[in-house]
Amino acid sequence: MSMVELYEGGLNVPEIITRWYAEEAQFNYGACIPFIGTVREEDGIEGLSFDVYEPILNGWFEAWQVKAQALGAKLKMAHSRGDVLVHESSYIAAVFSPKRRVALEMIEQFVEDFKASAPIWKYDLKNSQRLYARDRSTAIAGAGILGGKQ
Protein backbone atom coordinates (compact mmCIF):
# COMPACT_ATOMS: atom_id res chain seq x y z
CA MET A 1 0.00 0.00 0.00
CA SER A 2 1.51 3.35 -0.94
CA MET A 3 2.30 5.92 1.74
CA VAL A 4 2.01 9.69 1.68
CA GLU A 5 5.09 11.17 0.00
CA LEU A 6 6.45 14.17 1.89
CA TYR A 7 9.00 16.58 0.45
CA GLU A 8 10.87 19.59 1.76
CA GLY A 9 9.73 22.64 -0.24
CA GLY A 10 7.80 22.74 -3.52
CA LEU A 11 6.90 19.51 -5.32
CA ASN A 12 8.53 18.32 -8.53
CA VAL A 13 5.17 17.88 -10.24
CA PRO A 14 6.31 16.40 -13.59
CA GLU A 15 8.50 13.80 -11.83
CA ILE A 16 5.77 12.72 -9.40
CA ILE A 17 2.93 12.55 -11.92
CA THR A 18 5.07 10.73 -14.50
CA ARG A 19 6.28 8.21 -11.93
CA TRP A 20 2.79 7.53 -10.53
CA TYR A 21 1.44 7.05 -14.05
CA ALA A 22 4.21 4.57 -14.85
CA GLU A 23 3.79 2.70 -11.54
CA GLU A 24 0.12 2.03 -12.22
CA ALA A 25 0.30 1.52 -15.98
CA GLN A 26 0.01 -2.28 -15.82
CA PHE A 27 -2.89 -2.56 -13.32
CA ASN A 28 -5.71 -2.20 -15.82
CA TYR A 29 -7.04 1.09 -14.44
CA GLY A 30 -9.27 2.82 -16.95
CA ALA A 31 -9.21 6.20 -15.21
CA CYS A 32 -6.66 8.37 -13.44
CA ILE A 33 -7.64 11.74 -11.97
CA PRO A 34 -4.92 13.91 -10.45
CA PHE A 35 -5.47 17.03 -8.38
CA ILE A 36 -2.56 19.47 -8.16
CA GLY A 37 -2.61 22.33 -5.65
CA THR A 38 -0.47 25.34 -6.52
CA VAL A 39 0.34 28.38 -4.38
CA ARG A 40 -1.30 31.50 -5.80
CA GLU A 41 -0.04 35.05 -5.59
CA GLU A 42 -2.57 36.66 -3.25
CA ASP A 43 -2.57 39.31 -0.51
CA GLY A 44 1.11 40.02 -1.05
CA ILE A 45 2.34 36.63 0.16
CA GLU A 46 5.77 35.36 -0.87
CA GLY A 47 4.60 31.78 -0.42
CA LEU A 48 3.10 29.34 2.05
CA SER A 49 4.73 27.15 4.64
CA PHE A 50 3.52 23.86 6.12
CA ASP A 51 3.90 21.78 9.26
CA VAL A 52 2.92 18.11 8.94
CA TYR A 53 2.26 15.58 11.72
CA GLU A 54 3.17 12.34 10.05
CA PRO A 55 1.84 9.61 12.39
CA ILE A 56 -1.78 10.76 12.21
CA LEU A 57 -1.49 11.76 8.55
CA ASN A 58 -0.40 8.22 7.66
CA GLY A 59 -3.25 6.66 9.66
CA TRP A 60 -5.76 8.94 7.95
CA PHE A 61 -4.35 8.08 4.53
CA GLU A 62 -4.35 4.33 5.22
CA ALA A 63 -8.04 4.50 6.16
CA TRP A 64 -8.72 6.17 2.80
CA GLN A 65 -6.69 3.52 0.97
CA VAL A 66 -8.88 0.82 2.52
CA LYS A 67 -11.97 2.70 1.34
CA ALA A 68 -10.48 3.02 -2.16
CA GLN A 69 -9.46 -0.65 -2.31
CA ALA A 70 -13.03 -1.72 -1.54
CA LEU A 71 -14.02 0.03 -4.79
CA GLY A 72 -11.11 -1.40 -6.79
CA ALA A 73 -9.36 1.99 -6.71
CA LYS A 74 -6.01 3.31 -5.49
CA LEU A 75 -5.01 6.69 -4.03
CA LYS A 76 -1.68 8.47 -4.15
CA MET A 77 -0.72 11.64 -2.38
CA ALA A 78 2.29 13.94 -2.11
CA HIS A 79 2.63 17.03 0.09
CA SER A 80 5.24 19.61 0.96
CA ARG A 81 6.59 20.64 4.30
CA GLY A 82 8.44 23.84 4.97
CA ASP A 83 8.31 26.74 2.54
CA VAL A 84 6.63 26.64 -0.87
CA LEU A 85 6.90 29.78 -2.97
CA VAL A 86 4.24 31.41 -5.11
CA HIS A 87 3.59 29.42 -8.34
CA GLU A 88 5.09 26.24 -6.87
CA SER A 89 2.89 23.27 -5.97
CA SER A 90 2.45 21.89 -2.45
CA TYR A 91 -0.11 19.12 -2.91
CA ILE A 92 -0.87 16.33 -5.37
CA ALA A 93 -3.55 13.69 -4.96
CA ALA A 94 -4.50 11.12 -7.58
CA VAL A 95 -7.11 8.41 -7.83
CA PHE A 96 -6.74 5.41 -10.13
CA SER A 97 -9.87 3.34 -10.73
CA PRO A 98 -11.22 0.80 -13.20
CA LYS A 99 -13.92 3.20 -14.45
CA ARG A 100 -14.27 6.98 -14.36
CA ARG A 101 -17.23 7.35 -11.97
CA VAL A 102 -15.41 6.00 -8.90
CA ALA A 103 -12.37 8.22 -9.54
CA LEU A 104 -14.45 11.34 -10.20
CA GLU A 105 -16.41 10.93 -6.98
CA MET A 106 -13.48 9.84 -4.87
CA ILE A 107 -11.15 12.69 -5.83
CA GLU A 108 -13.72 15.19 -4.58
CA GLN A 109 -14.43 13.34 -1.33
CA PHE A 110 -10.76 12.69 -0.70
CA VAL A 111 -9.60 16.27 -1.30
CA GLU A 112 -12.44 17.72 0.82
CA ASP A 113 -11.73 15.34 3.71
CA PHE A 114 -8.04 16.12 3.33
CA LYS A 115 -8.78 19.82 3.83
CA ALA A 116 -10.93 19.11 6.90
CA SER A 117 -8.98 16.33 8.59
CA ALA A 118 -5.36 15.92 7.52
CA PRO A 119 -2.98 17.11 10.29
CA ILE A 120 -1.23 19.80 8.26
CA TRP A 121 -0.90 23.45 9.29
CA LYS A 122 -0.55 26.30 6.82
CA TYR A 123 1.29 29.59 7.29
CA ASP A 124 1.50 32.63 5.03
CA LEU A 125 5.02 33.83 4.26
CA LYS A 126 4.74 37.59 4.33
CA ASN A 127 7.36 40.26 5.05
CA SER A 128 9.76 37.49 6.11
CA GLN A 129 7.29 36.29 8.77
CA ARG A 130 5.53 32.92 9.05
CA LEU A 131 1.91 33.63 9.99
CA TYR A 132 -0.55 30.84 10.89
CA ALA A 133 -3.49 30.91 8.45
CA ARG A 134 -6.00 30.58 11.25
CA ASP A 135 -8.94 32.09 9.33
CA ARG A 136 -8.59 29.48 6.55
CA SER A 137 -8.15 26.56 8.92
CA THR A 138 -10.79 24.05 10.02
CA ALA A 139 -11.12 22.43 13.44
CA ILE A 140 -10.89 18.64 13.10
CA ALA A 141 -14.22 16.83 13.73
CA GLY A 142 -14.60 16.23 17.46
CA ALA A 143 -12.30 19.12 18.41
CA GLY A 144 -12.82 21.05 21.62
CA ILE A 145 -13.23 18.33 24.25
CA LEU A 146 -10.53 19.90 26.42
CA GLY A 147 -12.46 23.18 26.35
CA GLY A 148 -15.69 21.53 27.44
CA LYS A 149 -17.23 20.49 24.10
CA GLN A 150 -18.33 16.86 24.29
Added chain:
Amino acid sequence: MVTIEFLGPIQKAPLTLEASSLRDVAEALKNDSEMAQWLESCAVAVNDTLVATLDTPLKAGDKVSLLPPVCGG
Protein backbone atom coordinates in the same frame (compact mmCIF):
# COMPACT_ATOMS: atom_id res chain seq x y z
CA MET B 1 3.43 10.60 33.96
CA VAL B 2 1.99 11.39 30.54
CA THR B 3 3.46 13.73 27.96
CA ILE B 4 1.39 16.49 26.36
CA GLU B 5 2.62 17.74 23.01
CA PHE B 6 1.37 20.78 21.12
CA LEU B 7 1.35 20.56 17.35
CA GLY B 8 1.54 23.06 14.50
CA PRO B 9 1.17 26.72 15.43
CA ILE B 10 0.89 26.25 19.20
CA GLN B 11 4.29 27.50 20.26
CA LYS B 12 4.64 25.57 23.47
CA ALA B 13 7.18 23.03 24.72
CA PRO B 14 5.87 19.57 25.70
CA LEU B 15 4.62 19.11 29.27
CA THR B 16 4.70 16.04 31.49
CA LEU B 17 2.12 15.57 34.20
CA GLU B 18 0.28 12.98 36.30
CA ALA B 19 -3.08 12.15 34.73
CA SER B 20 -5.36 9.12 34.84
CA SER B 21 -7.73 10.41 32.17
CA LEU B 22 -8.05 13.28 29.71
CA ARG B 23 -10.22 15.02 32.29
CA ASP B 24 -7.08 15.56 34.38
CA VAL B 25 -5.30 17.01 31.34
CA ALA B 26 -8.23 19.35 30.67
CA GLU B 27 -8.12 20.57 34.28
CA ALA B 28 -4.39 21.22 34.11
CA LEU B 29 -4.58 23.09 30.80
CA LYS B 30 -7.54 25.25 31.86
CA ASN B 31 -5.21 26.96 34.31
CA ASP B 32 -2.67 27.68 31.58
CA SER B 33 -3.30 31.16 30.16
CA GLU B 34 -1.25 30.42 27.00
CA MET B 35 -3.66 27.61 26.13
CA ALA B 36 -6.99 29.38 26.69
CA GLN B 37 -7.29 30.43 23.03
CA TRP B 38 -6.65 26.89 21.76
CA LEU B 39 -8.64 24.47 23.90
CA GLU B 40 -12.01 24.93 22.18
CA SER B 41 -10.60 24.36 18.72
CA CYS B 42 -8.07 21.58 19.29
CA ALA B 43 -8.64 17.93 18.49
CA VAL B 44 -6.95 15.48 20.85
CA ALA B 45 -5.05 12.29 20.10
CA VAL B 46 -3.78 9.70 22.55
CA ASN B 47 -0.80 7.74 21.22
CA ASP B 48 -1.59 9.10 17.73
CA THR B 49 -5.25 8.04 17.68
CA LEU B 50 -7.91 10.78 17.77
CA VAL B 51 -10.25 10.50 20.75
CA ALA B 52 -13.70 11.96 21.41
CA THR B 53 -14.22 11.92 25.17
CA LEU B 54 -12.59 13.28 28.32
CA ASP B 55 -13.20 9.88 29.93
CA THR B 56 -10.40 8.42 27.78
CA PRO B 57 -8.14 6.67 30.32
CA LEU B 58 -4.41 7.44 30.41
CA LYS B 59 -1.51 5.40 31.74
CA ALA B 60 2.13 6.15 32.42
CA GLY B 61 4.05 6.81 29.19
CA ASP B 62 1.04 7.83 27.12
CA LYS B 63 1.42 10.69 24.65
CA VAL B 64 -1.40 13.21 24.35
CA SER B 65 -1.28 15.45 21.27
CA LEU B 66 -3.24 18.65 20.71
CA LEU B 67 -4.08 19.36 17.07
CA PRO B 68 -5.22 22.90 16.30
CA PRO B 69 -7.36 23.70 13.21
CA VAL B 70 -5.82 22.35 10.01
CA CYS B 71 -5.41 23.56 6.44
CA GLY B 72 -3.43 21.34 4.10
CA GLY B 73 -3.04 21.77 0.38
